[in-house]
Amino acid sequence: MPEENKPKWRKHARPIIGMAVISLLICGLFFPLLITGIAQATMPYQANGSRAYLPNGRLVGSYLIDNNFTEPVFFQARNQSLTASGVDPDITVPEAQAQVPRISNWTGISQTTLLNLINSNKEGTFWIFGSPYLDVLNLNLILIQQYPQIYQKYVANT
Amino acid sequence: MISPLEIAELVLLLAVVLLTAWLYAPFIVKVFKRTPSRVDKLLNPIENSIYKLLGIQVDRSMGWKEYFFSALLVNIAQMAIAFVILTEQGLLPLNPMHFHGMSWDLALNTVVSFATNTNLQHYAGEMTLSYFSQMTAIQFLQFTSAATGLCCGVAMVRGFILQSKGLGNFYVDFVRAITRIFIPICFVAAIILVALGVPQTLSGYITVQTVEGATQQVLVGPVASLVSIMQVGTNGGGYYGANSAYPLQNPSPITDLVQIFLMLLIPTALCFIFGDYIGKKKESLPIIVGAYALFAIDLGIAFIPNPVTVGPGLETRFGGFMSTFWTVVTTAVTTGSVNASLSGIHPLAILAAFMGMLIQSTPGGKGVGLMYLLMYIIITIFIVGLMSGRTPEYLGIKIVARDVKLVMVAFLIHPLIIIIPTVIAYASGAAAAIGMGPNSLGFTQILYEYTSSAANNGSDFLGTLGNTPFFNVSTAIVIFLGRYGPIMCLLALSGSMLGRKRATATESSLKTSSWTFSLVLVASILVLVVLTFFPFLALGPILAYFQGHLNFFSLGLWV
Incomplete structure (x- = not known):
């Protein structure tokens, strides 16, 4: 039947429901x-959550998510x-510096x-923007890579 | 006070926003005037096939009633689809975490909230929603609500054009807003966000063993595409419960600035389109001055206290400065995304956030901010007319009694739907039931909940705490009225301008394109809003400030 003769609601239903779909x-x-x-x-690393690996290739988490470090040989995130x-992976420079004596005591570094x-x-930081901070997982993975002897336990327990 | 360097950062970012918006504004005008453009070759065939399929007569312009009800009914149809998707997600694909369907009251709250550009969230997305729901309920409504707001804003502008026969065709505006404005900008934004570290995948949460051997889940998903439209569309509903405080949604200060830029871009551009659209470029002046002067006042209030470096409720990578800046921006354009827990924000910054949501046009949400500015302009002209004893006129159009009534109704909806439910929440014990005490901090959080709902902002203190039938249903009602009430009144106003006689400007007529008028406009908006809400703000954030609270963590709860 021609558009004009259809009941009013049916004339309106088509564009309304159609547009929603x-x-x-x-x-x-x-x-x-x-x-x-x-x-x-094109960007699988970022698209899959910036995954972090141990030197032996074991997947341990994401650089963007706190890795829940609790042991004294590691840098630790905020409470x-x-x-x-609830998963802030970063600490400020003073917060990191404050942990140095403890880590040094336990590891001898x-x-x-x-x-x-x-x-x-x-x-x-870039140009005039932002203030500096440190990614805890990044720091600890560098430690593990540079001191495989000291951190042997964590690389081995896979 | 903040440091000179931080002031430089603010000024620089806002300058970039203003410049980009000014350059982009003529394009928006072209889209809605249907001026031939280079992208026609690609998009015309797609758009025309949609019009044909749905039986839409492209050149038929609508009156205000048809325009409004088309928008409303399309929105309701979209809510219905999304409601089914959310409650039945357990049966639908792309649910690798096997989440169950949402409860009816939470799903109702969610679809009303997202279809109206509010994005109040009483759930944590990463623990509640399947990938399919995030895409086809949440992102879907974020696009369509932004497009609906934009279309209504443009439709209102059309009423002021001399030769206009109608307010335009809603369906055509809606399609073009999506295909020519939102999809292209969001495409670029999403790709940039992925490049800067925001995930975009459908392959399920990653379960890992941490370095120390504990089990952890990395909650990835189609995040970047959602974040692009949530900011560009001034929606604000995040992929995660913690919103843009969650590192996977906002990994660094760079993505933070990109997201601030994205949420300011289109609302600012809309301030420039009015004059261009009606063919009197200078008439944009009071709009842009009004919006940005009020925005600057908000920022001024927020930065009276010295922002902390890092504190409870804040993320290390943003600190107090960027968290406060974000809080002001997200309420100034009624986005409602957050990059910190609001509980960690200083009461004066919360006061600034209230100002943004109460004024709603600094520069305000998608399209609706522009509508509110035009509303304030007409109120101001009316007040000025009363004071000088002259018949009020705008652009040569006589402002008659009915216009003023419509404008007053649009304005008064807002305080009513904020104040009444706040009182009910306390009187009925619903506030106490979720631990909100009768003190400045608790009161601020309940008042904020309804202010944010009414302004279609969506940021909140309550979060999943608000997932009770009382708050789900009451905020859904407030959101619905706060969205469609003012839009209906203002489209009715604009529709009645069509075909009205225009007087030619004389020496004695009010020059609305002047700096003097712009400043009077700013003053009258401040007086109107402050007079309406001052007693409530005084009991909330202002009292909290004078009690010496630095954030909302202490004493806010009923103990």
């Missing part, structure tokens, strides 16, 4: 799948119940070496 297909499926495809093909995300490690791994 088409917008779902474009915005809810086409767009995120397109981005997923491109991201996986996570005080952070917004000199304080100067540890302070240099902190200095050369600051992140988060």
Whole structure:
């Protein structure tokens, strides 16, 4: 039957329901799948969560998520119940420096070496923006790589 | 006070936003005026096939009622689809974590919240939603709500054009807003976010053994595509419960600045389109000055206390400065994303956040911010007219009694739907039931919940604490009225301008494109909003400040 003779609600139902469905297909499926495809093909490291590995190749987590270090031979993150995300992977420079004597005591690595490690791994600043911080997992993985003897236990327990 | 370097960072970022928005604004005008463009070759065939499939007559312009009800009904149809997806996600694909369907009241709250550009979240996405739900319920509604707001804003502008026959065709505006504005910007934004470390995958959470041997899950998913539209569309609902405080959603200060830029871009561009659209470029002046002067006042209030370096509720990579800046921006454009726990934010910064949500046009949410600015302009013209004893006119259009009534209704909806439910929440014991005490900190959090809902902002203190039938249903009602009430009144106002006589400007008529008028506008917005809400703000964040609280962690709970 011609458009004009249809009951009013049916004339309106077609664009209303149709628009809802088409917008779902474009915005809810086409767009995120397109981005997923491109991201996986061109930037797999970031797209899969910035995964972190031990020198022996074991997957241990993500550089962006706190790795829950508790032992005194490692740098440790803030008390996570005080952070917004509960998984803050970063500490400030003074927070890192404060841990140096403890780590040095337990591992025998000199304080100067540890302070240099902190200095050369600051992140988060560019040009006039941001203030420096350190990624705890990154620091500890560097320690494990540079001192395989001291950290043997953690590499071996796979 | 903040350091000169931090002031330089603020000014620089805002300058980049203003410049980009100013350059982008003419493109938005072209999209909605359907001016021929280079992208036609690619997009016309797609758009035309949609119009054909749905039987849409492209050149038929609508009156305000048809425009409004088309938008409302399409939105309701979208809510219905998303509601089914959320409650039945257990039966749907892409659910590697085997999450169950949502409860009806939480799903109702969620779809109303997302379809209206609010994005209040009483759930933590990473523990509740399948990948399919994140994409086809959450991201889907984030696109469509942003597009709906933008279309309504543009439709209102069309009422002020001399030769306009109608407010435009909603379906055509809606399609073009998605295909030509949101998808392209979000495409670029999502790719940049992935490059800077935001995940985008469908392959399930990763279970790992940490270095020390404990078991941990890395919660990845299609995050970047969601974050792009949540910021560009001033939606604000995050992939994760902790929103942009979660490192996988916002890994570094660079992504933080990118996200701030994205949320400011289109609202700022919309401030520039009004004059361009009606063919009187200078008329954009009071809009952009009004929006940014009020935004600057908000920032000023927020940065009176010296922001802490790192404190409870904040993320190390952002610190107090970037967290405070974000909080002001996200409420100024009614996005509602957060990069810190609001409990860790200073009461004065929370006061600034309230100001942004109460004014709603600094520069405000997608399209709706522009509508509110036009509303304030008409109120101001009316007040100025009363004071000088002259018939109020805007762009040569006489402002009649009905216009002022509509504008007042649009304005007064807001305080009513904030204040009444706040009182009910306390009187009924619903606030006490979730531990919110009758003190400045508890009161701030409940008032914030309804302010954020009414302003379609979506940031909140409560989070999953608000997942009770009382708060789910009451905020859903507030959100719905706060969205469609003012839009309906303002489209009715604009629709009634069509075909009205225009007087030619004379020496004695009010020059709305002047700096003087812009400043009067700023003052009148401040007076209106402050007078309406001052008693409530005084009991909340202002009292908290004078009691010496530095954040909302202590004493906020009913103990």
